[in-house]
Structures are given as structure tokens and as C-alpha cells.
Amino acid sequence: MTQPLYRSGLAGWLYASRCALPSAWAQRAVDDIVVKSIPRNASLEVTGALLFTGSRFVQFLEGPAESVVAIRQNILADRRHHDIVTFLSGGRAERIFSNWSLAYAGPSLFVADKIENLFHNGVHNTSEVIDLLEQFVIIAEANKP
Numbered sequence: 001m002t003q004p005l006y007r008s009g010l011a012g013w014l015y016a017s018r019c020a021l022p023s024a025w026a027q028r029a030v031d032d033i034v035v036k037s038i039p040r041n042a043s044l045e046v047t048g049a050l051l052f053t054g055s056r057f058v059q060f061l062e063g064p065a066e067s068v069v070a071i072r073q074n075i076l077a078d079r080r081h082h083d084i085v086t087f088l089s090g091g092r093a094e095r096i097f098s099n100w101s102l103a104y105a106g107p108s109l110f111v112a113d114k115i116e117n118l119f120h121n122g123v124h125n126t127s128e129v130i131d132l133l134e135q136f137v138i139i140a141e142a143n144k145p
């Protein structure tokens with residue numbers, strides 16, 4: 001029997017990390033990560049969002065489980081960041097960022113404070129972080145060229 005597509009192993013990974021790059025270089029490096037990630041994520045049917053506060057990253061990726069695992073391995077080994085903390089990992093019923101290979105809208109002061117709070121207080125409810133990412137997508141949509 002044919003399985004519905006949305007059940008064919010959709011997975012998600014939400015993490016935060018600390019940027020390891022000197023601040024003078026960080027923005028250019030992040031722009032480079034985004035430019036290279038968009039076609040790579042698209043080719044793996046991965047969608048998601050990346051937040052960068054100037055010192056922290058928060059990223060959510062979703063897609064076929066094997067694609068998310070492959071990108072995750074690369075990201076975990078990437079020396080441009082460290083102190084990687086996973087907030088959410090596992091099966092997803094549906095995509096949140098279906099229109100975005102990697103939503104990114106430059107550094108956002110709006111989310112920076114909220115991310116600092118997450119680091120200091122911990123994540124008690126992952127939907128808080130998903131809400132944050134969804135708000136970020138609204139900003140990304142508004143800033144779309």
C-alpha cells in the first residue's frame with residue numbers, strides 16, 4: 001500500500017551554537033554559508049531557517065531524515081561555531097519552512113535578546129523556539145529582495 005508522502009521520514013533538527021569567528025569576519029562568513037547552503041539544501045530537499053545574532057546561531061532544518069542527518073554531521077564538525085546545543089531532534093508531521101531552502105535575513109536585534117534568554121533560562125517548551133523561527137520567517141519575507 002502507498003504511504004502518504006508526509007509520513008515518508010520527515011525529520012527536523014533545531015540547535016543553537018556560538019559563533020567561533022572574529023566579529024570583523026563573521027558577517028561575511030555567514031553570508032557565504034547561506035549562499036552555499038541554499039542550493040545544497042534544495043538539492044537534498046531540506047528547508048529551514050538560520051538566525052545569527054552577531055555571536056549566536058539558531059538554526060532549524062527539516063527534510064528527509066537521511067538528508068537532515070547528512071547536513072547535521074557537516075554542521076556538527078564545522079569549526080566556524082561551537083557549543084552546539086540541540087533543542088529539538090526527531091520526526092516532524094509537516095514542514096514549517098516549505099518555501100525556504102534556508103530563510104535568512106541578516107542579523108536581527110529583534111531575536112537576539114530572545115535567543116540570549118533561551119541560553120540563560122534553557123528551553124522549557126520547544127514551541128517557544130519554533131514561534132521565534134516563525135516570527136523570523138515573517139521578517140525574512142518582508143526583507144525579501
Ligand SMILES: Cc1cc2nc3c(=O)[nH]c(=O)nc-3n(C[C@H](O)[C@H](O)[C@H](O)COP(=O)(O)O)c2cc1C
Pocket residue numbers: 033036037038040041050057059061071074075076078080081102
Ligand atoms: C551555523 C552554520 C549553519 C550551516 N548551515 C548549513 C546548511 O543549512 N546547509 C549546508 O549544506 N551547510 C550548512 N553549513 C555548512 C556546513 O557546516 C558545511 O560547511 C557544508 O555542508 C559543506 O560541507 P563539506 O565541507 O563536506 O563540503 C552551516 C555551517 C554553519 C557554521
